[in-house]
Amino acid sequence: TSAYSSPAKSLGDPGITPLSPSHIVKDSDAEDAVDQLFLVVVAIDFGTTSSGYAYSFTKEPECIHVMRRWEGGDPGVSNQKTPTTILLTPERKFHSFGYAARDFYHDLDPTESKHWLYFEKFKMKLHTTGNLTMETDLTAANGKKVKALEIFAYALQFFKEQALKELSDQGGSDFENTEVRWVITVPAIWKQPAKQFMRQAAYKAGMASPENPEQLIIALEPEAASIYCRKLRLHQMIELSSRAPVNGYSPSDTIGTGFTQGKEHVRRNRQSRTFMVENVIGEIWSELEEGDRYIVVDSGGGTVDMTVHQIRLPEGHLKELYKATGGPYGSLGVDYEFEKLLCKIFGEDFIEQFKIKRPAAWVDLMIAFESRKRAAAPDRTNPLNITLPFSFIDYYKKFRGHSVEHALRKSNVDFVKWSSQGMLRMSPDAMNALFKPTIDQIIQHLSEVFDKPEVTNVKFLFLVGGFAESPLLQQAVQSAFGSRCRVIIPQDVGLTILKGAVLFGLDPAVIKVRRSPLTYGVGVLNRFVEGKHPLEKLLVKDGTRWCTDVFDKFISADQSVALGETVTRSYTPAKPSQLVIVINIYSSEQDNVSFITEPGVKKCGTLRLDLTGTDAAVPNRREIKTLMQFGDTEIKAMAVDVATSKSVKVGIDFLNY
Numbered sequence: 001t002s003a004y005s006s007p008a009k010s011l012g013d014p015g016i017t018p019l020s021p022s023h024i025v026k027d028s029d030a031e032d033a034v035d036q037l038f039l040v041v042v043a044i045d046f047g048t049t050s051s052g053y054a055y056s057f058t059k060e061p062e063c064i065h066v067m068r069r070w071e072g073g074d075p076g077v078s079n080q081k082t083p084t085t086i087l088l089t090p091e092r093k094f095h096s097f098g099y100a101a102r103d104f105y106h107d108l109d110p111t112e113s114k115h116w117l118y119f120e121k122f123k124m125k126l127h128t129t130g131n132l133t134m135e136t137d138l139t140a141a142n143g144k145k146v147k148a149l150e151i152f153a154y155a156l157q158f159f160k161e162q163a164l165k166e167l168s169d170q171g172g173s174d175f176e177n178t179e180v181r182w183v184i185t186v187p188a189i190w191k192q193p194a195k196q197f198m199r200q201a202a203y204k205a206g207m208a209s210p211e212n213p214e215q216l217i218i219a220l221e222p223e224a225a226s227i228y229c230r231k232l233r234l235h236q237m238i239e240l241s242s243r244a245p246v247n248g249y250s251p252s253d254t255i256g257t258g259f260t261q262g263k264e265h266v267r268r269n270r271q272s273r274t275f276m277v278e279n280v281i282g283e284i285w286s287e288l289e290e291g292d293r294y295i296v297v298d299s300g301g302g303t304v305d306m307t308v309h310q311i312r313l314p315e316g317h318l319k320e321l322y323k324a325t326g327g328p329y330g331s332l333g334v335d336y337e338f339e340k341l342l343c344k345i346f347g348e349d350f351i352e353q354f355k356i357k358r359p360a361a362w363v364d365l366m367i368a369f370e371s372r373k374r375a376a377a378p379d380r381t382n383p384l385n386i387t388l389p390f391s392f393i394d395y396y397k398k399f400r401g402h403s404v405e406h407a408l409r410k411s412n413v414d415f416v417k418w419s420s421q422g423m424l425r426m427s428p429d430a431m432n433a434l435f436k437p438t439i440d441q442i443i444q445h446l447s448e449v450f451d452k453p454e455v456t457n458v459k460f461l462f463l464v465g466g467f468a469e470s471p472l473l474q475q476a477v478q479s480a481f482g483s484r485c486r487v488i489i490p491q492d493v494g495l496t497i498l499k500g501a502v503l504f505g506l507d508p509a510v511i512k513v514r515r516s517p518l519t520y521g522v523g524v525l526n527r528f529v530e531g532k533h534p535l536e537k538l539l540v541k542d543g544t545r546w547c548t549d550v551f552d553k554f555i556s557a558d559q560s561v562a563l564g565e566t567v568t569r570s571y572t573p574a575k576p577s578q579l580v581i582v583i584n585i586y587s588s589e590q591d592n593v594s595f596i597t598e599p600g601v602k603k604c605g606t607l608r609l610d611l612t613g614t615d616a617a618v619p620n621r622r623e624i625k626t627l628m629q630f631g632d633t634e635i636k637a638m639a640v641d642v643a644t645s646k647s648v649k650v651g652i653d654f655l656n657y
Helices: 099-107 124-128 148-171 192-204 221-229 255-269 332-346 348-357 359-373 390-400 404-410 428-450 471-481 493-506
Strands: 040-046 050-057 063-066 085-088 094-097 117-120 137-139 145-147 180-186 216-220 237-239 274-276 293-299 304-312 317-327 384-387 416-419 423-426 458-464 486-490 511-515 519-527 538-541 544-555 560-562 566-571 580-588 602-610 624-629 636-641 646-653
Touching: 040 148, 040 493, 050 148, 050 493, 063 493, 085 099, 085 148, 094 099, 094 148, 099 117, 099 359, 117 359, 124 192, 137 148, 145 148, 148 180, 148 192, 180 192, 180 221, 180 493, 192 216, 192 602, 216 221, 216 493, 221 293, 221 304, 221 317, 221 458, 221 486, 221 493, 293 428, 304 428, 317 428, 332 348, 332 359, 332 404, 332 428, 348 359, 348 390, 359 384, 359 390, 359 428, 390 404, 404 416, 423 428, 428 471, 458 471, 458 493, 471 486, 486 493, 544 566, 602 624, 624 646
Parallel strands: 040 180, 180 216, 293 458, 317 511, 458 486
Antiparallel strands: 040 050, 050 063, 063 274, 085 094, 085 117, 137 145, 237 486, 293 304, 304 317, 384 423, 416 423, 511 560, 519 544, 519 580, 538 544, 566 624, 580 602, 602 646, 624 636, 636 646
């Protein structure tokens, strides 16, 4: 047997032995599964607030290993992921990532720290930037700007090195990057440019290359969660509704206690970092019949996005019923409300100055808030204390000439008091008020999705992602939708996406049908038809009347597309000598678009056909057949020269056009 035969043994955990390979049921379309070139699949969950990786050897797909524990870590925050923070030296070279970056930055002298570049929560920039390019900047805590592509590449390179090192240590010999298939997760609501940006950053980090793109798969976060959830056993989740005791807890226990006991139960079983995914379809599935529908709500730090899936038996393939939706309603919204509260008490001018002048202390204050934020619960009665860093108190006195205590007394914020131990004392109501805007947006959005005709008869709602650990969010979802479907939370909810992404990397063909988020097409010339086409679009060329700017639709918003299904078009170069054809791609949120000049239609990318290197004996009229795929997590294209049947180099670009 190979050195990898039983990771459980090498981890010194007698409790788990992998199933023998003979138990693996081979799907009929197993050839879609990972080519045996890759020995291991490593998934990286690159989150807004925290990140991590997990892996599985292709020979033992039922064992998922979550990365080693990280050094550092916060009181009140136990998890296997590390904060998504990165530190560059004053010379802009990579220094450290995660807890290490945060702690080092924090220990620097303020005179020094202002030269170092510290970044956190930077992933949201890809979602919020309307015209993302390779040149987009990120701003460090000290106000300096760095190219976003560099920061993302540094972060991915860090994970690449950590994972390869762990694999090498475990196998006892050096592990090559070529033996790894990488999976990177992104929110499903991200637009095409952001996905392409992630891919470019991964190429820069050396995970894969334009020549070998298959080595990297972009996975959509709620899809990954969905794949994992359908494998769940009943003891691996907590059901919020009071229909039946789960894990032997009666419904009379409040959510809170059931959740803690559940967590204890998991903690005892979680000394090992290896998770068994049983190959039988999970018990939850035994209640799902062909055609049943469920919704996965992935609530993370930056975004919340949701997807509606339908199960197709017997293989348990998934079909997307409604295009992924969501928005920037992650737990960052709560931090933002806390910042607004501080501005209200101490003045916006002071907070802005403090963030720039004492960036490390600001980070400290937000860490203190984070652990209290995690202690917020619906039935909490005692206040939450947040320690103010000494430099906050000191700097405030210098800035305003009076004390922090005075500011609190003077401000008309009732629920926040000053305690003599140097803390902000928040009543539970004040804390809950910080959650309210974000939770309200999530519930509002979910209600809209539930009202869609495609979303009737949903059996389960799976709540996943880091923010799903919040009892306030759990209670809000349960009380709003508990009567319509069963609300279920996987136990180690923060790792759900990570484990699902590994499963997706092992078998990317598990999701057979997706919905296109937008309408895509190109602008073409059509023969002018009197009465049908507007006169201002008329173009007369060599005696022929053409209508310009006609939108040739490839696919409509919310249309369902099967994996591998292609949209075919043929293009002819204008002159035989032409060596490059560049076609603009347009998108719209509307279904029926007639012209590319209509409101809401935007140019979103280019399709570039490179005709160099095809045969010298070129026929007068060449026809290039182009095939585009919209059913995967990214839009892909290929092209063929019809006369010679040779493939033509094609690039589809949503970033640099």
